[in-house]
Amino acid sequence: MDASGQAVGSNQTPARRKIVVIGAGLAGLAASEALIRYFGSSVEVSVLEGRQSAGGRVGSFQDPAMKMTVDYCQHVAMGCCTNFLGLMHRCNLESHWDVSSNLQFVSRGFPTRHVKTWRWLPAPLHQLPVLWRLPFLPIHHRFQIQLAMWKIIRRSGGDWGEDVRARNWLIAHGQSKASIELFWDVFASSALGDTTENISMASLRHLFVDGFARHQNASDLWIPRAPLSEIFGVELVRCLQRLGVQIHFGSLVERIEQHQSAFRVVTKAGAIYEADHVIAAVPWHQVGKLTEAIPELCHLSTVADLPTSSITGIHLWFDRSIGDWSHLISVGTATQWVFKPTWQSKPILHSATDQTGSVHHYYQVVISGSQHWKHLRKDELQRIVLEELRELLPPCRDAQLVSSRMVNDPRAVIVCHPEVEKIRPKSRTALPCFHLAGDWTATGWPSTMEGAVISGRNAVASLARAEGWDFLESQPKPKQGWFAKMLMS
Numbered sequence: 001m002d003a004s005g006q007a008v009g010s011n012q013t014p015a016r017r018k019i020v021v022i023g024a025g026l027a028g029l030a031a032s033e034a035l036i037r038y039f040g041s042s043v044e045v046s047v048l049e050g051r052q053s054a055g056g057r058v059g060s061f062q063d064p065a066m067k068m069t070v071d072y073c074q075h076v077a078m079g080c081c082t083n084f085l086g087l088m089h090r091c092n093l094e095s096h097w098d099v100s101s102n103l104q105f106v107s108r109g110f111p112t113r114h115v116k117t118w119r120w121l122p123a124p125l126h127q128l129p130v131l132w133r134l135p136f137l138p139i140h141h142r143f144q145i146q147l148a149m150w151k152i153i154r155r156s157g158g159d160w161g162e163d164v165r166a167r168n169w170l171i172a173h174g175q176s177k178a179s180i181e182l183f184w185d186v187f188a189s190s191a192l193g194d195t196t197e198n199i200s201m202a203s204l205r206h207l208f209v210d211g212f213a214r215h216q217n218a219s220d221l222w223i224p225r226a227p228l229s230e231i232f233g234v235e236l237v238r239c240l241q242r243l244g245v246q247i248h249f250g251s252l253v254e255r256i257e258q259h260q261s262a263f264r265v266v267t268k269a270g271a272i273y274e275a276d277h278v279i280a281a282v283p284w285h286q287v288g289k290l291t292e293a294i295p296e297l298c299h300l301s302t303v304a305d306l307p308t309s310s311i312t313g314i315h316l317w318f319d320r321s322i323g324d325w326s327h328l329i330s331v332g333t334a335t336q337w338v339f340k341p342t343w344q345s346k347p348i349l350h351s352a353t354d355q356t357g358s359v360h361h362y363y364q365v366v367i368s369g370s371q372h373w374k375h376l377r378k379d380e381l382q383r384i385v386l387e388e389l390r391e392l393l394p395p396c397r398d399a400q401l402v403s404s405r406m407v408n409d410p411r412a413v414i415v416c417h418p419e420v421e422k423i424r425p426k427s428r429t430a431l432p433c434f435h436l437a438g439d440w441t442a443t444g445w446p447s448t449m450e451g452a453v454i455s456g457r458n459a460v461a462s463l464a465r466a467e468g469w470d471f472l473e474s475q476p477k478p479k480q481g482w483f484a485k486m487l488m489s
């Protein structure tokens, strides 16, 4: 197998093995892709998905009022997500994403600021404008942040142990309340699902080093240019089916029975699938139900209690445009991101036209770590967000809200708290033929699309190890720039 993801001959695999993957979220789909691509005709891969479509959390719904396909929640990837982007590349899905090296910030009292990295400087210096062009950060805060960033990249400045919480480290290294709120928490909440008060310093370092400092393309934003259901539920599924993966929708797995070294996977409808290997790629709160009858795996029921973070998507339709950017990062407000999906302007499928024929303008506000707002009713949070948008964006002041919908997922992701990292299980289990996948397993990444894809590959690596096959767990990280390499060594 080569690092670019090309299949190699499967002459190393002696017998055709039956593999059942439970769950067609990104983790299950990534595992199936890796299995069939790397081990070809030596494996028979069946994916059992409880719902009628694939994608899991990366999905969309049809809004009945606006008659539009809308993502449950906007998703973005970054240039550092090499495993996720590798999957998109191998399945010819890269063209469904817009790539931007610009970040656009807005804050009370300041106009929208486009921040572009300086590609003529080596990484991580190319990121200097992100800090130095943010208008809402007073100059002495920028110096503070720069100094802490230097220590983070160099891994100097005291304890980096697993138990260290980011906020404690930041305060110990001279970060003021304002720097934490206006800078560190903005990135931590968006990417890691919680503020620096709770997340581990190790995960914050991972975010800044791998997501910003390591390579010039690491922080590029990859924004979908089609509904998630189309990219993952239709196109990715089609690609896997062409490769030979069998996907069975509406096949909710009820239990797994162990028969010597093989398994019987039984669905709610009574269908039985024999398997030499099982990859369970269901969320952490579902896996325990499937494994409770298997003594070696019954401990997995405890992962249902992993602490989680909620993410709220507020879908807003206005009677006019409130801005023509692809995204805005809002600082110092409940609103964190505002997206304007480009594909919503396509006719027929996605434009929402009212009875008089006028086109409505769709935007989505995303609030990560929205558990901090759970004391508010939905309409109260939406009112706050609308007031903020009117304050931040002058064109919004005259715009009429035509329709709105709030989608809150209270268990959107598991959080990067120090104690969580210690209990995330590995893909390899006590049974050599039973493997785990899912963004909640021990991937070294937060609960993200990248984490899900890595977990799928880890499960395949575990399976390959049991069979004595060669397999490279994850794609290499982006090549480190020469200066970054020097700094981080």
Ligand SMILES: Cc1cc2nc3c(=O)[nH]c(=O)nc-3n(C[C@H](O)[C@H](O)[C@H](O)COP(=O)(O)OP(=O)(O)OC[C@H]3O[C@@H](n4cnc5c(N)ncnc54)[C@H](O)[C@@H]3O)c2cc1C
Residues within 6 Å of the ligand: 022, 023, 024, 025, 026, 027, 028, 048, 049, 050, 051, 054, 055, 056, 057, 058, 072, 073, 074, 075, 076, 077, 251, 252, 253, 254, 281, 282, 283, 286, 311, 312, 409, 411, 412, 413, 437, 438, 439, 440, 447, 448, 449, 450, 451, 452
């Ligand atoms: C609101 C929200 C916003 C997010 N934003 C981002 C973002 O911007 N960027 C990013 O990288 N990540 C983001 N994420 C995280 C990302 O969506 C997840 O990390 C990733 O999709 C998880 O994939 P998964 O396959 O591990 O799990 P899931 O997507 O949950 O897939 C599990 C699948 O298993 C199926 N299943 C469950 N039980 C059974 C059973 N018994 N039998 C058969 N099938 C079963 C489910 O139906 C589902 O299809 C976001 C998540 C949410 C919820």
